[in-house]
Amino acid sequence: MASNRALLASPRFVCRSCSRQARSSSSYRRSYATTSSPSHDIYDVVCIGGGPAGLSLLTALRANPTTSRLRVALIEAQDLSKTASFSLPPTQFSNRCSSLTPTTAQFLNTIGAWPHMKRSRIQEFHEMQVWDGVTDARIEFDWQPGSYASQGNVIAYMAENLNITSGLLKRIKELGGVDVFDNSRVEKITFGEETEDFDLREWPVVHLQSGKSLAARLLVGADGANSPVRAFAGIESRGWDYGRHGVVATLELEGDGWGGEYRKTAYQRFLPTGPVAMLPLPGNYATLVWSTTPANAALLKKLAPKDLIALINAAFRLSPVDLAYMHTQSTGQDDELAWRTQHTHFDPEAVPQMVVGVQEGSVASFPLKFRHADTYIGERIALVGDAAHTVHPLAGQGLNQGQGDIQSLVKTIEYAVAHGQDLGTQMSLESYNSERYAANHVLMGVCDKLHKLYSVESGPLIPLRSLGLKAANALGPLKSFFMEQASGRGLRV
């Protein structure tokens, strides 16, 4: 992907002469004062961050006939050519995977990115098994016959993040018209200046280390949890750390699942230290997301492969007491599991198939945080994805929330453009904020409360939560409701 390639022949919203005329009257750096005064390149939308959220924003804007006239730019610190050419053998999977709800998948298809993703590396699943590690109360999610949801009964699609971003990048290349500045570090963000012709004092200007500067009608922060755009806009992000780390790994199983190749199941068990989840990948592979204490996470990363495999198998089978003991061992989990399994009763087909291998170099961990920005918008500012909200990964909703943000923001921008509004003003962005803030707030609240509820090992809450799961399992309509939510087809809040 060539940097700074102006693929858009004639930007209609901002003429070339405007960009040329918007010269800076005051200098930011001494070097400017001695050379010619810097001129900002004027864009309608500048997006910082080339992750799934930022890339699908630009793809959607380019794919939409109303917004395709906008002059847009992407700024990304990393080299995107490596992402675009993402390629791994079918026996290897990246450890960063996301579950895409059918709603998200449909959106990626609508904007034309889905066909550019490697379909053979995406695994849909049709069932979810969720159970309480302390009481074993269990809820089985599979689509009831005649339930509202259809679309091949898919609950979600597991995809590598790299597969998603690579597909989006290929689609962006196909569409053209995005000025891509990758390998580019943002030196600073300032406000523009007033000149003889224009008053850009309310326009954010992004200064790249290369000396290039981009004035943005709308600056989108898709720049992650520590969003520099959010900091520039002075928007607070509040929340807390869970004191937990998420451990991820690519696993090899003894088979391709109890239901075979075409009927896969996702598993999640709530342990007192946090939920452990195993999500299916194509063939006999799966991805692990285990949220646990930082000390446990450190141990998992240190263990020899056979002991790590044993501990993962134990996490889905043994009692929390047994598991806690095995976390005190620095080695020998393999033998410990063999011995303890004989004394533990469980239905082998109600838990995932045995893990037989861990892909080398795939074990990694990251701290879990709960963060929610006070608002997603400011004057000429919009925040999307992790820059706006960071959620506990137990429901696998992080990426889907970001994609929901993009759908809403693009709709908002489209409306503004179609009605001649300045798309960067807070007035034009209001509907994005009101639509997404409430929706994300509800989902984040549910995930946060689930985490807290299942972090309790004893006391009055335990029988209640088990009762809750058992009751929910018995009630078809209630289960359907949960599944509609999980697959993104649920009630819009």
Add this chain to the structure above:
Amino acid sequence: MPAPTRAVAAAASGFSRRLVPATVTAAPSTAATTTTPSPTSPTSRCHSTFSSVNPNEVSHFTALAAEWWEPHGSSRLLHLMNPLRHDLIRACLAESSPASSSSSSFSSTTTTSTSTGIPDASITYLDIGCGGGIFAESAARLPSTKHVTAIDPTPSVLAVAKAHARKDPSLAGKLTYKLTSVEQLPVPTADGEGYDVVTLFEVLEHVDDPAAFLDRVRPLVKPGGWLVMSTIARTWMSWLTTNLIAEDILRIVPPGTHDWNKYINEDELRGYLAGKGWDSAKVVGVVYVPGLGWREVKGSEKVGNYFFAVRKV
């Protein structure tokens, strides 16, 4: 005999102004693009005998100028209403099918915006009573717009409009503000001249003689072009909502903005325009629902705010 001469001269000037306004108004308007017409100049004095501009209205809007672009300021309801204006204009322009229009602007060789079906840079607008430029700016941003001329008689309001337009480089060359009134605009002489769309948004309820005012506006519209207006019906409901609740109780509209007695009912407006060479009338009643914004409500033109559009035959 000095006295009869003056009387004849006065009558003649009034007569000529009414019948052939082009000859009287064409001259000063070109000079009046940015400056206030001086009341002492002979040309403008003859206009002062008929003016659509009410001095009380001018001073009221002067006081509101500073807040015009505040998203939560006194003009918030106008900002929220603005998209609906474009929806109506789009519906009007869609009716002017390329085949039936004699205008060369609808030539088949021009690029057409795929999303609207209107050729790029083809439509000219005249926004009368543009205020701070809420509509004028938005019209100028549309790809289908060739040019927008926006006029207002209140200097401080127009200063706000001009200062605000500088904040968006894409408006340069597409939007011209003029501190003037309708009477001082040049009247097109040839048939192809005039504007495709002339807009009077929330203006009619602020002028003293709407019927005469509309007669003055007509020559500015290109044959086949549209006159698009919005105003408020004079009903007990509109008094309750726009005067009592919006202005006096909730204060979401500055007190003194509306004079209920100057509101115009839809049938009155139809009466002013009847037999004057307009057709294809469209009316859309709109209601502001707190928390939801402006909504089109069928039949509400009889009750409160409404849009009215007619095509010049």
